Amino acid sequence: MEDDLVLLDRLRAGDEEAFKALVARYDGALRRVARSYVRTDSAAADVAQETWLGVVRGLDGFEGRSSLRTWIFRILVNRARTRALRDARDLPFSALEQDDSPAVESSEFTRDGNWASAPPRLEGEPETSLLGAELREHLLRAVEGLAPAQRAVITLRDLVGLPAREVCELLELSEGNQRVLLHRARSRVRAALVPLVEVGR
Amino acid sequence: MPFWRRRARDRAQDPLQCREFVELVTDYIEGVLPESERVRMEEHLAGCEGCSGYLEDMRRLVRSLHEVPEPPPDPETRAAMLNAFRDLRGPS
Numbered sequence: 001m002e003d004d005l006v007l008l009d010r011l012r013a014g015d016e017e018a019f020k021a022l023v024a025r026y027d028g029a030l031r032r033v034a035r036s037y038v039r040t041d042s043a044a045a046d047v048a049q050e051t052w053l054g055v056v057r058g059l060d061g062f063e064g065r066s067s068l069r070t071w072i073f074r075i076l077v078n079r080a081r082t083r084a085l086r087d088a089r090d091l092p093f094s095a096l097e098q099d100d101s102p103a104v105e106s107s108e109f110t111r112d113g114n115w116a117s118a119p120p121r122l123e124g125e126p127e128t129s130l131l132g133a134e135l136r137e138h139l140l141r142a143v144e145g146l147a148p149a150q151r152a153v154i155t156l157r158d159l160v161g162l163p164a165r166e167v168c169e170l171l172e173l174s175e176g177n178q179r180v181l182l183h184r185a186r187s188r189v190r191a192a193l194v195p196l197v198e199v200g201r
Numbered sequence: 202m203p204f205w206r207r208r209a210r211d212r213a214q215d216p217l218q219c220r221e222f223v224e225l226v227t228d229y230i231e232g233v234l235p236e237s238e239r240v241r242m243e244e245h246l247a248g249c250e251g252c253s254g255y256l257e258d259m260r261r262l263v264r265s266l267h268e269v270p271e272p273p274p275d276p277e278t279r280a281a282m283l284n285a286f287r288d289l290r291g292p293s
Contacts, residue, residue: 014290016283023282028271045278052282056289103223113218115251122258136269143266158266164231175233183227190262 004068012059023052026069029160030076035144036151037080038087047083051076066169073162073170099147103187120194135196142192146185153178154185217245222252226259 010018030051034044054075062071110116143154149171156167168178222245228234229242246253 011290014286016286016291019286019290020279020283023279024274027274027278031272045275049278049282053285056282056286059290102220103226104220106220109218109220113220115219115249118251119255121254122261136265139262139265140269154266158263159269161267179227179231179233182231183224186227186259186262187223189266190259193262 004064008059008062008064008068019056022055026072027052030072032159033073033076033152033155034080034083036148036155037077037084043083043087044080047076047080050079050083054079067166069162070166070169073156073166077170099150099184103183104191122190122193135193138193138196139189142189143185145192146188150181150185150188153181154189157182158186217241219245219249219252222246222249223255226256229256230259230263 007018007022011022027048030048031041031044034047034051035041038044038047051072055072058071058075062068066074104119108116108119143151143159146154152171153167153173156162156170157164162170164175164178164182167173168175171178173181222242225234225238225242229239234242246256
């Protein structure tokens with residue numbers, strides 16, 4: 001927060017280097033989050049641009065009640081929702097109530113609820129990430145295939161890396177609902193990857 | 202009601218099943234489980250290779266998502282934003 005105040009002073013004073021650094025730091029993340037609301041990359045880029053304009057215009061009115069980052073993402077989410085509505089794709093947060101399917105297909109378990117056979121593993125050494133370029137594509141495609149609310153949550157939490165508290169604030173979710181969405185999103189991404197990378201054991 | 206929505210106290214008597222484990226795994230990773238549930242998870246983990254592997258994979262999945270690079274910058278957008286910043290905030 002203290003860094004925020006220094007940065008804010010520089011921005012308000014018209015410091016271009018500070019603004020460039022801010023855009024460099026968050027523009028990619030903004031577009032990625034916007035993409036969970038709108039249909040195309042170019043619409044997401046528009047939303048990110050509108051967000052930056054909103055940031056520049058709003059600097060004087062920013063009161064520091066949230067972090068600068070939360071404030072910027074809040075502007076983004078509002079712009080993205082507006083855009084999605086205009087494009088007739090509202091984010092159906094009611095999806096929360098509609099997805100009651102389990103993390104793992106019930107056919108994977110015996111009747112007493114234990115693994116029928118050891119679950120397939122994602123390949124690679126345990127301490128490494130999964131990702132060659134090809135797998136990274138699969139991973140992103142799996143995220144893109146999620147229901148919108150799940151996609152928004154996993155994007156903010158796992159791709160952008162925001163803490164749970166901040167995501168709840170941005171998306172106006174309770175902590176419990178945020179976790180349910182995150183859980184379903186991660187479980188579904190895993191399920192989508194398994195057939196692609198399964199090594200079988 | 203799905204079994205994982207049942208209250209913790211209704212489950213607490215039973216040994217944890219794998220089917221239950223995979224539904225609690227996010228709460229476990231997030232560190233929000235009540236102590237008694239966390240202990241049940243860890244007792245189960247100690248004896249279940251399938252669930253140990255599942256947990257490891259979920260952690261790797263999260264780590265992998267963290268490591269996906271952000272979309273590349275668009276120079277035109279950056280230039281346009283900088284111009285807007287100059288117009289609105291620059292020295293007058």
